[in-house]
Amino acid sequence: MRFSKIILAIGIAFYGSIAILPLLSNDQFLLSTMIFVLVFALFAAAWDLSYGVAGIINLGPGVAYGIGSYLFVYFAIGHYSPILAITISALIASLTGFLYWIPSIRTSGTYLAIVTLILLLLAGEIALGQTGEEGISAGLNYYIPSLLQSYYASLGIAVAASASMFYLSYSRFGLKLKAMRDDEIAAKSVGINVYVYKLVTLIVSSFFLGLSGASTAYFVEHAHFDYGIFGITTNFLAIVISVIGGSATIFGSIIGALIVILPANYLTSYSTYAVIAYGATMVIVVLFFRSGILNALEGILRRAMKGKPKVSSFVAHENGMKGSSKVQTSLDDKYSEHE
Amino acid sequence: MPLTLDFLEQITANAVLLGFAYGMVGLGLSLVLGIMNVLNISHGTMYVLGGFLTFYVVSQLHYPPLVGFAFAAGITFVLGFVLQVGLISRVSNDPARVMLLTFGVAIILGQISLLIWGGTAIPTPSIVKGYIVIGGVVDFQTELLLAALVGIAVAIGTTIFLRSTKLGKAMRMVSQNSEAALSLGVNSKWIFAVALGIGSLYSGLAGSLLSPITFVYPDYQWFPLIYAFVVVIVGGLGSVIGSVVGGLIFGILETVGQVIFPSSSDVLVFLLIIVIILLRPRGLFGAKDRV
Numbered sequence: 001m002r003f004s005k006i007i008l009a010i011g012i013a014f015y016g017s018i019a020i021l022p023l024l025s026n027d028q029f030l031l032s033t034m035i036f037v038l039v040f041a042l043f044a045a046a047w048d049l050s051y052g053v054a055g056i057i058n059l060g061p062g063v064a065y066g067i068g069s070y071l072f073v074y075f076a077i078g079h080y081s082p083i084l085a086i087t088i089s090a091l092i093a094s095l096t097g098f099l100y101w102i103p104s105i106r107t108s109g110t111y112l113a114i115v116t117l118i119l120l121l122l123a124g125e126i127a128l129g130q131t132g133e134e135g136i137s138a139g140l141n142y143y144i145p146s147l148l149q150s151y152y153a154s155l156g157i158a159v160a161a162s163a164s165m166f167y168l169s170y171s172r173f174g175l176k177l178k179a180m181r182d183d184e185i186a187a188k189s190v191g192i193n194v195y196v197y198k199l200v201t202l203i204v205s206s207f208f209l210g211l212s213g214a215s216t217a218y219f220v221e222h223a224h225f226d227y228g229i230f231g232i233t234t235n236f237l238a239i240v241i242s243v244i245g246g247s248a249t250i251f252g253s254i255i256g257a258l259i260v261i262l263p264a265n266y267l268t269s270y271s272t273y274a275v276i277a278y279g280a281t282m283v284i285v286v287l288f289f290r291s292g293i294l295n296a297l298e299g300i301l302r303r304a305m306k307g308k309p310k311v312s313s314f315v316a317h318e319n320g321m322k323g324s325s326k327v328q329t330s331l332d333d334k335y336s337e338h339e
Numbered sequence: 340m341p342l343t344l345d346f347l348e349q350i351t352a353n354a355v356l357l358g359f360a361y362g363m364v365g366l367g368l369s370l371v372l373g374i375m376n377v378l379n380i381s382h383g384t385m386y387v388l389g390g391f392l393t394f395y396v397v398s399q400l401h402y403p404p405l406v407g408f409a410f411a412a413g414i415t416f417v418l419g420f421v422l423q424v425g426l427i428s429r430v431s432n433d434p435a436r437v438m439l440l441t442f443g444v445a446i447i448l449g450q451i452s453l454l455i456w457g458g459t460a461i462p463t464p465s466i467v468k469g470y471i472v473i474g475g476v477v478d479f480q481t482e483l484l485l486a487a488l489v490g491i492a493v494a495i496g497t498t499i500f501l502r503s504t505k506l507g508k509a510m511r512m513v514s515q516n517s518e519a520a521l522s523l524g525v526n527s528k529w530i531f532a533v534a535l536g537i538g539s540l541y542s543g544l545a546g547s548l549l550s551p552i553t554f555v556y557p558d559y560q561w562f563p564l565i566y567a568f569v570v571v572i573v574g575g576l577g578s579v580i581g582s583v584v585g586g587l588i589f590g591i592l593e594t595v596g597q598v599i600f601p602s603s604s605d606v607l608v609f610l611l612i613i614v615i616i617l618l619r620p621r622g623l624f625g626a627k628d629r630v
Binding site for chain 2: 115
């Protein structure tokens with residue numbers, strides 16, 4: 001398996017610095033914000049697997065996320081052990097993949113985006129009907145971890161999940177997904193069963209979405225669930241983080257999460273301005289960085305180290321009609337295979 | 340609620356009026372989607388902005404309602420035009436990036452209106468008050484009637500515009516083959532900008548007319564987007580008649596939904612739209628690439 005060592009190195013650097021942060025700082029607010037950053041990095045990475053790697057535009061990742069969150073609290077009320085509850089919730093949430101997959105058989109692009117967005121709105125309505133405005137809570141008799149335990153547990157989950165998704169996206173499976181993303185008809189013609197690959201991708205993605213939802217319910221919300229978790233803003237936060245961080249990089253999501261969530265949590269009295277700022281960041285990233293910060297960073301580092309000519313933008317121009325950003329990423333992948 | 344004949348007539352009337360009004364929102368999205376083949380996620384934001392701008396001009400600055408409508412329509416047209424020229428035209432070869440970009444714009448505009456007008460549903464004043472009773476049974480809410488009449492006028496106007504004016508013909512030409520249009524001296528750049536401007540204007544005008552009935556608040560923006568998409572899916576892409584029919588079907592569903600599930604009237608509409616997309620991905624009356 002060949003993969004981009006630069007992306008992996010940057011990912012390790014970021015997660016490594018987060019791992020040693022509690023040794024340097026005892027700031028409770030910073031640490032609890034970082035837990036938030038970590039669960040959202042996982043949320044965004046799981047979305048990146050379906051959009052960035054496989055090219056399936058799922059605008060409703062919040063469905064699987066919310067289901068994972070709801071199930072965790074449900075199991076917590078039933079006094080399952082936290083590890084078991086998180087695992088089962090994520091496993092059941094992975095079935096949401098079918099829900100995303102069914103419309104993806106018939107439609108793609110814009111239409112799929114809208115169907116998945118409608119799924120999210122439906123899920124929100126149903127959750128509101130089921131649990132009411134206040135939501136449900138496991139209460140005080142459930143084991144709530146200390147701040148440091150939460151910190152390292154969410155870090156562990158985020159690292160393990162990101163590493164497995166990173167592995168997946170550069171494995172033979174991931175290469176097929178990228179082929180499918182870049183040209184579905186060509187992928188079909190070389191014998192890739194796109195329906196099966198989409199289904200597997202969406203189920204794996206939903207598993208990690210559910211995992212991030214369950215982690216949020218446990219480490220951030222302290223075993224509490226309300227319908228707000230299906231909110232469109234939360235849902236789109238993952239998309240924003242992933243796009244800003246870098247499409248198809250998986251590890252880009254931690255950079256995106258730091259950029260989006262860290263300032264927003266510190267500027268709570270200016271939170272509206274913070275949201276405007278991340279909307280603007282998203283516009284700027286889509287306009288100028290094409291496929292996100294980590295991809296841009298990787299390109300710069302690669303040129304700096306190897307002095308490679310800037311071929312990709314030329315080819316991207318040639319293939320402009322097909323979506324230049326994706327052509328560029330797949331070219332970058334090709335380079336790393338020749339290294 | 341007793342299902343009397345009066346009641347049936349009343350909800351039918353409401354459904355039809357709401358349908359004509361929502362047909363306008365759908366027509367805006369349909370124009371953009373049909374001509375440019377990109378989805379403008381900030382379409383619903385224009386609706387919300389239309390409502391807010393009318394509120395601002397009429398309730399806070401005390402201008403007559405007509406000025407409010409014109410102001411809302413003008414500002415949303417300019418916003419759409421600038422959005423296309425400044426941002427979308429740079430990435431319009433990739434629909435996914437257009438979606439992400441307009442999503443970013445929707446966030447920014449939504450938050451700006453949150454800053455100015457706050458997050459709660461604003462008490463948009465009734466601009467034209469009262470009811471008109473026809474035939475002794477059916478009460479037409481005047482605001483809804485006005486919105487429906489504007490919706491009908493917009494549909495007729497758009498048909499004439501697309502068929503008879505030079506700009507309208509150029510728009511259809513660009514939607515069919517933008518390179519051939521370019522070779523005949525039609526610059527798609529400005530055509531697209533006008534199309535997005537008009538699309539946003541329809542949405543903004545509908546928001547301006549309907550906000551006393553439906554309320555607007557910044558997070559409401561996703562609903563008009565979905566409603567418009569429902570209209571487009573049901574009626575078919577890029578057809579004016581289709582948008583009107585789609586709007587009527589949507590109006591009926593929404594009203595019936597309110598009677599059957601009073602707390603969550605959207606569930607019925609949402610479920611139906613998913614089924615339609617699965618069975619007929621291009622819409623019920625959808626003819627591909629027709630404007």
